[in-house]
Amino acid sequence: MSDLNQNMIEKYRNSFLKEVEANVEEGEWVKMCMQCGVCSGSCPLGKHWAHPPQEIFMMIRAGKREAVLASDAMWMCTSCYNCIVRCPREVPITHIMHGLAHYAKRLGLAPKGQxxxxxxxxxxxxxxxxxxxxxxxxxxxxxxxxxxxxxxxxxxxxxxxxxxxxxxxxxxxxxxxxxxxxxxxxxxxxxxxxxxxxxxxxxxxxxx
Amino acid sequence: MAKREYSFYPGCSSQKGASSSNYLVSVQTLCEELDIKLNEIPDWNCCAASIGYGGGGVLPRLTLSARNIALSEQHNAGQDIVATCAACWLATREAAERFKHDGGLMAEASQALAETGLKLNNTTPIKHMAEVLVQDIGYAEIGAKVKKPLEGLKIAGYVGCQTNRPFGIAGESYENPLYLDRLIDTLGAQSIPTYEKKVQCCGGALAFSEPAKSQEMIKGIIEAAYDHGADMIATPCPLCQANVEIYQDQINNTYGTKFKMPVVYYSSLMAVAFGRSAKDAALDGQVVAAKQLEEIAKK
Known part of the structure; x- marks a missing residue:
C-alpha cells in the first residue's frame, strides 16, 4: 500500500466523507444525496455495478473506505450523464464516479486488471x-x-x-x-x- | 465574406485517416452550402474525452481544454467555438463552466497554461454544430437549401448521450429531444419521434474495454430502429456512429441477428439533400453502405 494511502488513513481516521470531500472531484456534493435511487435506475450498465451510485454515497458516509475504493463499480460508468440530469438534488454523479475511480487508482486501491x-x-x-x-x-x-x-x-x-x-x-x-x-x-x-x-x-x- | 464564421475545434477522430474523418468531409460540405466559414483553432489538442479521467486528474484534464479555449481566444478572437464531436464539445464546455464556478481551479489552470505562454480569458461561448444549425441558422434556411428531398426514407434519429446530456440543446427535453427528428423532416425524409432508443447509451469508450456489455446495448439501439421500419439511423456523435455501425458483424455473430443497418451522420443527410455528390456527403466512409442515400445523390 502506498505511503499516500497510509497518510490519508491517519489524516481522515473515521471520516472518509471528509477525505472524499477534500480529494475527490466534486466530492463535496456526496452529502447532498438523499438516497432516492434514481441514479441507480438510470444507469445503462446498472446491472453490472456491485454497488450502484446511491449505495456508494451511503457507504462513503458510513466510512466504508476500503469497500468503496477497491470496488470496480465506478469503473462501469460510461459517462452517459443520465444520472446527472435526472438527479433531483442535481448531484454531479458522473463526475463523482470519475473522481472516485481516479482517486482509488491514485492510491493504488483500484482492482487490479480492471x-x-x-x-x-x-x-x-x-x-x-x-x-x-x-x-x-x-x-x-x-x-x-x-x-x-x-x-x-x-x-x-x-x-x-x-x-x-x-x-x-x-x-x-x-x-x-x-x-x-x-x-x-x-x-x-x-x-x-x-x-x-x-x-x-x-x-x-x-x-x- | 462568409455569412457566419466560427472558431472550429475539429477533434482527434475527425483527422485524415481517423474514425470520423467522413464526418468532417460532410460537415465541410454543409458549411459550403450554408455559407459558414470554420476557422480551425491553430494547434488544438485532444480534450481527453470522458475516458481520460483514469489517467488524468481533474486539473490536467481541464487544463487541456483551457489551452484550446486560450488558443481560440488568441487567434480567432470574438468567434464562438464550434465542435462537431460530442465529447470535444462536452469537455470544452464543461471546463469553461468549471473555471467560472471555481476560482481556485481557474487560477491553477492558468498557472499551468502559463508554461506554454498562453492566457485564458474564458469568455468564449462553446457550441455544438447542432446548435449552430438549429439556433443560429434555423430550419427554414436549411429547408430552403434542399434540392433533393430525401423522400421515401424513414430515418431513426439517434441523438445518443453527450450531445444531449448534461448540456443538450436549449429548450429540448433530455428524455425525448426532437431537434434531430425535425431536421430529418426538414430534409424531406420521415423521422421517428417515438424511437425509444434515441438517447440510449452505446457504451461510449467502454465499447473498447467492455465490448460484451456495450454490444448488448448497441443491439437494442439497432433492433428498435428495425422495429420502427427505419431504413437507416442518423446521429450527431462520432462515437455513437462508429459504435452502432462497425460492430454489427460481431453482434450478428454473438446474437444470431442479421443486422445491416446503415448509420450515417446528419451532415451526410444534409449534403445529399442539398444536392451534393455521394463523395461530398462522405458516403464512401460508410462501413455499412447507405445505398438509398447513394441512389438519391446519383439522381
Missing part, C-alpha cells in the same frame, strides 16, 4: 505523447495490454473490423509510424506536468 481502468490509462498516455489521439496505436495498445499472445488473438478476432475501417479510410496503417499531433508538444507536456504537480501538491497537503 479493463476500463487499463484503457483509461492507455488513452491518457496515448493522447499525451503527441497532444492528439493516435487511434491506430490506441487500438493496438488495448489488444496487446495482456501480452503478445493475447494481443495476436485479439487482433485476429478484430481483423475484419480493421479491414472494414481501412477500406472506408477511417483507419490508417501509417499512423503506426507517427501520425497526427500538435506542433508544440513540449509546451503541452510541460503544461500537463505543471497541472499534475499542482494537483498532487493539493492532495498531499491534506495528508500532512
Amino acid at each position: 479493463p476500463t481502468m487499463a484503457f483509461s490509462q492507455i488513452f491518457w498516455d496515448n493522447m499525451l505523447k503527441a497532444g492528439r489521439v493516435n487511434e491506430l496505436k490506441l487500438g493496438l495498445s488495448l489488444y496487446f495490454k495482456d501480452g503478445f499472445v493475447q494481443g495476436v488473438k485479439n487482433s485476429l478476432a478484430n481483423a475484419k473490423l480493421g479491414q472494414n475501417m481501412m477500406k472506408a479510410k477511417r483507419m490508417n496503417a501509417a499512423e503506426f509510424f507517427g501520425g497526427h499531433g500538435v506542433k508544440d508538444v513540449s509546451g503541452l507536456q510541460k503544461m500537463i506536468k505543471k497541472a499534475q504537480e499542482l494537483e498532487d501538491a493539493r492532495i498531499a497537503k491534506y495528508g500532512n
Whole structure:
C-alpha cells in the first residue's frame, strides 16, 4: 500500500466523507444525496455495478473506505450523464464516479486488471505523447495490454473490423509510424506536468 | 465574406485517416452550402474525452481544454467555438463552466497554461454544430437549401448521450429531444419521434474495454430502429456512429441477428439533400453502405 494511502488513513481516521470531500472531484456534493435511487435506475450498465451510485454515497458516509475504493463499480460508468440530469438534488454523479475511480487508482486501491481502468490509462498516455489521439496505436495498445499472445488473438478476432475501417479510410496503417499531433508538444507536456504537480501538491497537503 | 464564421475545434477522430474523418468531409460540405466559414483553432489538442479521467486528474484534464479555449481566444478572437464531436464539445464546455464556478481551479489552470505562454480569458461561448444549425441558422434556411428531398426514407434519429446530456440543446427535453427528428423532416425524409432508443447509451469508450456489455446495448439501439421500419439511423456523435455501425458483424455473430443497418451522420443527410455528390456527403466512409442515400445523390 502506498505511503499516500497510509497518510490519508491517519489524516481522515473515521471520516472518509471528509477525505472524499477534500480529494475527490466534486466530492463535496456526496452529502447532498438523499438516497432516492434514481441514479441507480438510470444507469445503462446498472446491472453490472456491485454497488450502484446511491449505495456508494451511503457507504462513503458510513466510512466504508476500503469497500468503496477497491470496488470496480465506478469503473462501469460510461459517462452517459443520465444520472446527472435526472438527479433531483442535481448531484454531479458522473463526475463523482470519475473522481472516485481516479482517486482509488491514485492510491493504488483500484482492482487490479480492471479493463476500463487499463484503457483509461492507455488513452491518457496515448493522447499525451503527441497532444492528439493516435487511434491506430490506441487500438493496438488495448489488444496487446495482456501480452503478445493475447494481443495476436485479439487482433485476429478484430481483423475484419480493421479491414472494414481501412477500406472506408477511417483507419490508417501509417499512423503506426507517427501520425497526427500538435506542433508544440513540449509546451503541452510541460503544461500537463505543471497541472499534475499542482494537483498532487493539493492532495498531499491534506495528508500532512 | 462568409455569412457566419466560427472558431472550429475539429477533434482527434475527425483527422485524415481517423474514425470520423467522413464526418468532417460532410460537415465541410454543409458549411459550403450554408455559407459558414470554420476557422480551425491553430494547434488544438485532444480534450481527453470522458475516458481520460483514469489517467488524468481533474486539473490536467481541464487544463487541456483551457489551452484550446486560450488558443481560440488568441487567434480567432470574438468567434464562438464550434465542435462537431460530442465529447470535444462536452469537455470544452464543461471546463469553461468549471473555471467560472471555481476560482481556485481557474487560477491553477492558468498557472499551468502559463508554461506554454498562453492566457485564458474564458469568455468564449462553446457550441455544438447542432446548435449552430438549429439556433443560429434555423430550419427554414436549411429547408430552403434542399434540392433533393430525401423522400421515401424513414430515418431513426439517434441523438445518443453527450450531445444531449448534461448540456443538450436549449429548450429540448433530455428524455425525448426532437431537434434531430425535425431536421430529418426538414430534409424531406420521415423521422421517428417515438424511437425509444434515441438517447440510449452505446457504451461510449467502454465499447473498447467492455465490448460484451456495450454490444448488448448497441443491439437494442439497432433492433428498435428495425422495429420502427427505419431504413437507416442518423446521429450527431462520432462515437455513437462508429459504435452502432462497425460492430454489427460481431453482434450478428454473438446474437444470431442479421443486422445491416446503415448509420450515417446528419451532415451526410444534409449534403445529399442539398444536392451534393455521394463523395461530398462522405458516403464512401460508410462501413455499412447507405445505398438509398447513394441512389438519391446519383439522381
